[in-house]
Amino acid sequence: MTTTPDLLRPHAEQQFASELAALAAQDDRPRPPAWHLSPQAVVTYLMGGTLPDGTVISPKYVGARRLVEVAVATLATDRALLLLGLPGTAKTWVGEHLAAAVSGRSTLLVQGTSGTAEDAVRYGWNYARLIAEGPSEAALVPSPVMTAMREASVVRIEELTRIPSDVQDALITILSEKTLPVPELGTEVQAARGFNVIATANDRDRGVNELSSALRRRFNTVVLPLPATFEEEVEIVTRRSAQLGTSLDLPTLPAGHEEIRRVVTVFRELRSGRTLDGRTAVRPPSGSLSTAEAISVVTNGVALATHFGDGAIGPDDIAAGILGAVVKDPAGDAAVWSEYLETVVREREGWGSFYAACREVAG
Amino acid sequence: MTVTDVPTGPVVPVEPDPGARTGRPVAHDGPRVDVLGVRHHGPGSARAVAAALDELRPTVVLLEGPADADPLSVYVPGLVPPVALLATVDDDPAQASFWPFASFSPEWQALAWAAAHDVPVRFIDLPSGTVAALTAARRAAEAALDVPADEDESAVPGGADSHASSVPDVEHDVPGDEAPDTPAPASVREDPLGALAAAAGHDDAERWWEDVVEQRSGSLETFAAVAEAMAALREHAEHDTRTPEGDEDEELREAHMRQQVRAALREGHARIAVVCGAWHAPALTTPLPPAAPDARLLRGLPRVRTTLTWVPWTTARLARGSGYGAGVSAPGWYSHLFSVHEDVVPRWFVGVGAALRGRDLQVSSAHVIEASRLAESLATVRGHRSVALDDVMDATRAALCDGDAGLTEWVTRELVVGTGLGSVPDGVPALPLDVDLRATARRLRLKLEDAPRNLDLDLRTDGGLARSHLFHRLTLLDVPWATPRTSTVRSSGTFRESWTLRWQPELSVALAEAALHGTTVVGAANAAVRAAARDADLPRLTVLVEQTLLADLPEVLDALLGRVDERAAHAGDVEQLLDAVTPIIRAHRYSDVRGTPVARLAHVARTMLVRASSGIVPAALGRDDDTAADLARRVAEADAAVALLDHDPTTDVWVRTLRTVAAHDHLPGHPVGRATRLLLDGARITPEDVAERLSRVLSVGTPVRTQAGWIEGFLAGGGLVVAHDATLLGVLDDWLATVPGDALTDVLPVLRRTFGAMPAAERRAIGDATARLAARRGRGGPAAPTGDDGGLAIDDPRIAGPLATALLLLGGGR
DSSP states (O other), X not given: OOSOTTOXXXXXXXXXXXXHHHHHHHOOSOOOTTOSSOHHHHHHHHXXXXXXXXXXXXXXXXXXXXXXXXXXXXXXXXXXXXXXXXXXXSHHHHHHHHHHHHHSOOOOEEEOOTTOXXXXXXXEEOHHXXXXXXXXXXXXXXXXXXXXXXXXXXXXXXXXXXXXXXXXXXXXXXXXXXXXXXXXXXXXXXXXXXOEEEEEEEXXXXXXXXXXXXXXXXXXXXEEOSOSSHHHHHHHHHHHHHHHHHHTTOOOOOTTOHHHHHHHHHHHHHHHTBOTTSOSBOOOOSSOOOHHHHHHHHHHHHHHHHHTSOSSOOHHHHHHHXXXXXXXXXXXXXXXXHHHIIIIITTSTTOHHHHHHHHHHHX | OOGGGSOOSOOOOSSSOHHHHTTOOOSSSSOEEEEEEEOTTOHHXXXXXXXXXXXXXXXXXXXXXXXXXXXXXXXXXXXXXXXXXXXEETTEEEEEEEEEEOTTOXXXXXXXXXXXXXXXXXXXXXXXXXXXXXXXXXXXXXHHHTOOOOHHHHTSSSOTTOSOEEOSOGGGOOXXXXXXXXXXXXXXXXXXXXXXXXXXXOSXXXXXXXXXXXXXXOHHXXXXXXXXXXXXXXXXXXXXXXXXXXXHHHHHHHHHHHHXXXXXXXXXXXXEEEEEEGGGHHHHOSSOOOHHHHHHHHTTOOOOOXXXXXXXXXXXXXXXXXXXXXXXXXXXHHHHHHHOOSSHHHHHHHHXXXXXXXXXXXXXXXXXXXXXXXXXXXXXXXXOSSOOHHHHHHHIIIIISTTOHHHHHHHIIIIIIOOOBOBOOTTSOOOHHHHHHHXXXXXXXXXXXXXXXXXXXXXXXXXXXXXXXXXXXXXXXXXXXXXXXXXXXXXXXXXXEEEEEOOOTHHHHHHHHHTTTOSSHHHHHHHHHHHHHHSOOHHHHHHHHHHHXXXXXXXXXXXXXXXXXXXXXXXXXXXXXXXXXXXXXXXHHXXXXXXXXXXXXXXXXXXXXXXXXXXXXXXXXXXXXXXXXXXXXXXXXXXXXXXXXXXXXXXXXXXXXXXXXXXXXXXXXXXXXXXXXXXXXXXXXXXXXXXXXXXXXXXXXXXXXXXXXXXXXXXXXXXXHHHHOHHHHHHHHHXXXXXXXXXXXXXXXXXXXXXXXXXXXXXXXXXXXXXXXXXXXXXXXXXXXXXXXXXXXXXXXXXXXXXXXXXXXXXXXX
């Protein structure tokens, strides 16, 4: 499936090229201008399914179908899409796959940071050329946004709320007038049909650089929630850690492996402040304990077991990872973790070796 | 049967003459019977019924509904929907049935049409008394067989497809239980039109009806087509091996309905319109089969006495899927579909926008346009033929609410469900409970008025006490006419209660629901307590005990205390027990004040105390500082309540427990300190003893954190004790001076919290005492340096600078 096996992390459109090709081949529904797939096929690509010819499309997003439908429907109108959620709720992941399915590429990307300048949203200059030749089309360095407008593609803007407000507002004209004026040349770039923006923003960062209401109005907002059920989260962790493991040449864990279930149990219990059976209250730690962290705990555990252990992942392989994920603030979280170990883990049947491993790691 | 069993191909008429089966007028000049098969509470059906009636101009309208409700149809012009027909069984009010009507219910449209055109209305279903008797008989049979009743099916008397719903078991109903987002797939017989829609791949039966049925043909043809489809469905259902419960009743009901149609024909009506659930349409279509079998079937049916009346209803109650709601998940949306004919989606979003603006949210016309576009686009992506409610809600959230779940929920509550409240005119027969309440209110000289009024009651007077009882009983019935202005629990020992009285219109609905518990306020309150106690946990039970005492319901109190006792025996959680003990003891203590002595209360209080006592030590073992402090606080609260028990022998057990805790070496510091203090305050141990314990705890063998916890627990009961006892203070003082530096950093926050929580005066007293102590011990040593006069010693070189400045300020000069 991977076209270029030497890459550490292939893009979505590379990794799932065959699925995209199969979808495109069998997609007989109308496609919006410049879209590589019909909206329905995009939804199928994200949620998974089986095509008429038997091709199996793997699910990319495990969660509510309606959220993906809203996201795709938004892109089909000319409104921009804002994916909102806690860290680790697959915002970037969903954005990348949407871009790959809609435009065939996920590479037009602006990474939002507090240092993101207007150049990254509008255009910059090749200064050597600018000085030598004066302002000209050739001296212009287009931003990913400008490229997307020209080439009728979807552009992704990561962490929109981290971008300073004045730079954010450069997007207003682009999103409302669908044009990017270049006053230095007296020209403009008008967006071709099929251009759109997928932005992601972090729920916890709210207020860092809150979007102006003028900009906010140009977005439809989809909030990606934490996995709703235990089984759903187990599936996500299994699937993603398997994908990560493949690119790291690590063995794949069977679905619903005991240690995956354990990690997910610990994460869900600490996150929600109560045990899964609802009987015992638990103090939640300061970190967000996202699914993404659970995935990395499992992947680390597999790596540990493969390289240093007996090859089979066990409680001692995940204990250290969990400790690192839970204890973010050494003072408060350590107490939370130790309390959880004593009140919940110690008494749970079949968790004896995990308890011992955690105690050993915690020292 | 599942929805997948529904035939999706063309519907084949089952009889050679389709006209005879499909409700189309039979082609001769005799009387004409048109059967309008509807979807209960379906706006599409409602509109079609209104149009069909206009076209047909019947001389009588026959309606699926309890036959004994006929006299009530005269009140229809004065009713404002949503309303409900309520039938209560006279001997057992908990056996009740509701028939809710919304403005968009086809049945309501038929009633309204008949009222407006002065055409008589007959309800043609089995009388409510018969339905109740049949249900009771079936339940008795089930109980005899010891077969657990399937709640969903037995909940609806007289066949699962009736539009009535009832609450045969009040305790099974969860008031306030919201309807689920997506209703469970209804069975074919419950919602045959929904099943057809589902078979066609539609999840919103209303929009499907709109698309497929209504917009394609005139209303009469529509009903003919529906009857045809139902005939095929019924044919199919007969082959179904699973016979749903209530099948027998369905036969009875349809027989009864047919007899009523025959009666109308006999009366000589020329044009008869029958409005019934679509499922029954084929059974009622003329020509009717011979009457004899029906008459035989209906002979000798049991019957109990029932009382029927109209009660006001709310849209929120219509939305309830369980209990006696109509199971209409979106009454507001349905009402919109019913009243708006074109531009359904944009008009809806204009309404949402206006509502959000009312909450000071910036919603521009552009937002509304974008939301409409997104909804349309979503419908396309999802393959809906037209925009359905879930498209609308998802678009609302993404485009209007910034993805905010809370705001979307608010929109759902306010608009999708709606806040409609029906009303019933004066003169409609009142519920027995209503009559009793009004009579009681009159006797106590209280008026049921909308304007809020404050009332202070003196419980030493008979009138004050009686009023208080009434208010507390109504609170138990969830009819909050009177709301306490101060916490009644806390003031249960006083002679005074303050209430605010306000009879809001919604209370009529609440009262109608409360009527299921009984016919009098006292009886209903008793039943309500009994029902609430069934699944309550310990804390909830103790609250109920207090409320029951306040409401003066001795009859149920005994049973309630039995439950408390039982629950306490099974409670594994010491905290729960400790929390429960306090209100029970308080209730025991103050039951005398309110003139309701209850012997059992004392017994329960005692056993609970014993149980809690035995659990404290094991529960405290191995706790961390915070939870141990929490446990200590609860122990102290319980101790305060125990003090109310005076010379009860049980207190010895409690004191013994406190002694065990205080002497325990392995418990966290906090509870030990607290128990020691409680013993000291109760003069169970001497100050010398305490000093000895303190010095033992504060010696080198104990971890510093435990020591700090001990001190915090000990001083949580007030700090003056150390100010008055030089020995204790000395021990403390010595300890503080010898805590090693890094350990001090560890315990400093705890100490700061301990002393910081004391009032300034206490702190000052301790400070003074410390100074005196140091003075007695002479200079040096661990205490603060003092001067010769016992005051603070002055470090001359250091004070010189500030002194000079102060002098300068005071105008002294050098």
